[in-house]
Amino acid sequence: MGLIRYLRMQFMGKELLITGSCRSCGNCCRKINLEGAGGWLRSEKEFLEVVNDYPEYKRFIITGKDQQGFVQFSCTWLTDAGLCRDHENRLSLCKNFPDKSLHFCGGILPPGCGYSINEVRPFSRYLAEEVKERGKQ
Numbered sequence: 001m002g003l004i005r006y007l008r009m010q011f012m013g014k015e016l017l018i019t020g021s022c023r024s025c026g027n028c029c030r031k032i033n034l035e036g037a038g039g040w041l042r043s044e045k046e047f048l049e050v051v052n053d054y055p056e057y058k059r060f061i062i063t064g065k066d067q068q069g070f071v072q073f074s075c076t077w078l079t080d081a082g083l084c085r086d087h088e089n090r091l092s093l094c095k096n097f098p099d100k101s102l103h104f105c106g107g108i109l110p111p112g113c114g115y116s117i118n119e120v121r122p123f124s125r126y127l128a129e130e131v132k133e134r135g136k137q
């Protein structure tokens with residue numbers, strides 16, 4: 001799905017635009033999928049391999065599987081107030097959320113997230129087309 005989205009956007013001259021801001025709901029720290037070297041994690045064994053290489057991932061606990069068979073995790077650093085226990089030292093994947101790659105891998109933002117990811121046509125495209133059109137006249 002991600003490749004199709006990417007190719008469609010290339011064809012239509014679109015780019016991704018992330019707007020909005022964090023509402024501190026904590027939903028991106030619950031029911032999340034994690035990625036390993038071979039893609040989204042599908043088993044506890046794959047997760048333990050990641051933890052072996054990156055012990056900081058021990059903060060995540062398995063809560064189940066989603067409909068696609070990917071393991072779902074919650075972070076133990078999330079406080080009852082929905083905030084990160086150590087916001088300054090959160091992982092890069094947390095700092096970079098929401099990353100544009102979420103859109104390309106077919107993912108969606110968590111419910112209630114204050115951000116939006118939209119496919120837009122940049123102004124420079126419209127401008128280039130207008131200049132080209134006027135050049136023909």
Ligand code: SF4
Pocket residue numbers: 028029059075076077078079083084085086087090091094
């Ligand atoms: S480290 Fe903090 S920001 Fe990252 S998932 Fe855990 S609670 Fe959320």
Ligand code: SF4
Pocket residue numbers: 021022023024025026027028029097098110112113114115
């Ligand atoms: S889901 Fe969105 S609004 Fe909620 S904490 Fe994460 S980034 Fe912030």
